[in-house]
Amino acid sequence: MGSLLEQLKQEFKEFYPEAGSPRVFFAPGRVNLIGEHTDYTGGFVMPMALDLGITMLTAPRKDGVFRLRSKSFEQPVEFSIEDLKDDSKADKKDTWGNYPKGVVIELLKLGAPVTGADILYSSNLPTGAGLSSSAAIGMATAFGLAEVAEFEVSKQELAFLCQRMENNFIGVKSGIMDQFAVGLSKENHAIFLDCTSIEYEYVPFELEDHKVVITNTAKKRGLNESRYNERREEAEEALKQIAEMKPNVKSYRDLSLDDLSLINALRYPYRERARHIVTENHRVLEAKAALEQGNLTQFGQLMLASHRSLSLDYEVTGKELDTLFQVQLEAGCYKTRMTGAGFGGCTVSLVKEDEIDQFIEYVRANYKERTGLDPEFYIAKGSGGVREIGEED
Ligand code: GLA
Numbered sequence: 001m002g003s004l005l006e007q008l009k010q011e012f013k014e015f016y017p018e019a020g021s022p023r024v025f026f027a028p029g030r031v032n033l034i035g036e037h038t039d040y041t042g043g044f045v046m047p048m049a050l051d052l053g054i055t056m057l058t059a060p061r062k063d064g065v066f067r068l069r070s071k072s073f074e075q076p077v078e079f080s081i082e083d084l085k086d087d088s089k090a091d092k093k094d095t096w097g098n099y100p101k102g103v104v105i106e107l108l109k110l111g112a113p114v115t116g117a118d119i120l121y122s123s124n125l126p127t128g129a130g131l132s133s134s135a136a137i138g139m140a141t142a143f144g145l146a147e148v149a150e151f152e153v154s155k156q157e158l159a160f161l162c163q164r165m166e167n168n169f170i171g172v173k174s175g176i177m178d179q180f181a182v183g184l185s186k187e188n189h190a191i192f193l194d195c196t197s198i199e200y201e202y203v204p205f206e207l208e209d210h211k212v213v214i215t216n217t218a219k220k221r222g223l224n225e226s227r228y229n230e231r232r233e234e235a236e237e238a239l240k241q242i243a244e245m246k247p248n249v250k251s252y253r254d255l256s257l258d259d260l261s262l263i264n265a266l267r268y269p270y271r272e273r274a275r276h277i278v279t280e281n282h283r284v285l286e287a288k289a290a291l292e293q294g295n296l297t298q299f300g301q302l303m304l305a306s307h308r309s310l311s312l313d314y315e316v317t318g319k320e321l322d323t324l325f326q327v328q329l330e331a332g333c334y335k336t337r338m339t340g341a342g343f344g345g346c347t348v349s350l351v352k353e354d355e356i357d358q359f360i361e362y363v364r365a366n367y368k369e370r371t372g373l374d375p376e377f378y379i380a381k382g383s384g385g386v387r388e389i390g391e392e393d
Helices: 001-014 092-109 133-148 156-170 179-186 224-245 257-262 270-292 296-312 320-331 352-371
Strands: 022-033 043-062 065-070 073-080 117-123 191-192 198-202 210-216 335-337 346-352 378-381 387-389
Touching: 001 022, 001 065, 001 117, 001 133, 001 346, 022 133, 022 179, 022 296, 022 335, 043 133, 043 179, 043 270, 043 378, 065 092, 073 092, 073 133, 073 387, 092 156, 092 198, 117 133, 117 198, 133 179, 156 224, 179 191, 191 210, 191 270, 198 270, 198 296, 198 352, 224 257, 270 296, 270 346, 296 320, 296 335, 296 346, 320 335, 320 346, 320 352
Parallel strands: 065 117
Antiparallel strands: 022 043, 022 387, 043 117, 043 191, 065 073, 191 198, 210 346, 210 378, 335 346
């Protein structure tokens, strides 16, 4: 990190010559290993944080003004506390700046003594690829501003704060998984989270001779947000219909695989959406046990089943993710699935270290031939959650 950090500090000084020396914070991206589209109905998830993420340099101001710059986007963003209202909504012209702006609104609502800041962000996380770049910028900002203001708040509360920002300010009805993973992950561990009780457990993620390979479909994002919200509504409607047949059902967590025959009585798409959620929750529990027993073969089978369920029942894959999945199977990888919200974005695969080159070569050529797109590959390392970075890093 050393010289890169020095360079960033230099750039910060050039952008904000009158500011004091900045403090530096890092929020990782995340990859979800299993448990997809289960968080917003109170299910189980098992993500891990990445070593890729967003670095934020910040120095406080006293005049209520926030000046933001990002190395990934040309446009600077500026706003003042005076202009913010509790119920403001994201403004298109603020583009990426909406995330920090929404965070400031939520921090003020909690009574945090933030009084303005000069901020520079630098990211090595692909944006809009399903690796939680929005949770990362949200959590970096929330944690960094709270630390600088000496505002006492737990990382868990900050995760919920950032979720409220996404839900209310940005307008995406996302669950808690991303912010939680970005906030509370631990190095070399996956984090198993029960999204009903918010109890969590660190699961050692030991892969022996395998590595986590993330492949980006390179599909441009389309109308993902509205389709995401639509899935959430369908899932809620399906639950309502199930409760009409079985009145003691209050949540998906009251359902088990034994209830699949009941679910099969619903019509499309409710039957399919509910079937995915119930089977996926079950798969997360099995995957956790497989990981604890070091049974990667079984873990891989569960990943395949998860992908197929997300493709056929939840219908969030689309041509690119399904083609990528197929090509990866052909490359001999049987531990792979889509990850994140879907509709493009990435797959996550466990690949034997000495087979990675071959895997990448086959997937690159064949995916390109079938879709015309150039996939990107990242060998992921697990990382801890949001944190301050000192001189020694
Ligand atoms: C997005 C959301 C999460 C979760 C996933 C799908 O990443 O932000 O809350 O719902 O999609 O599992």
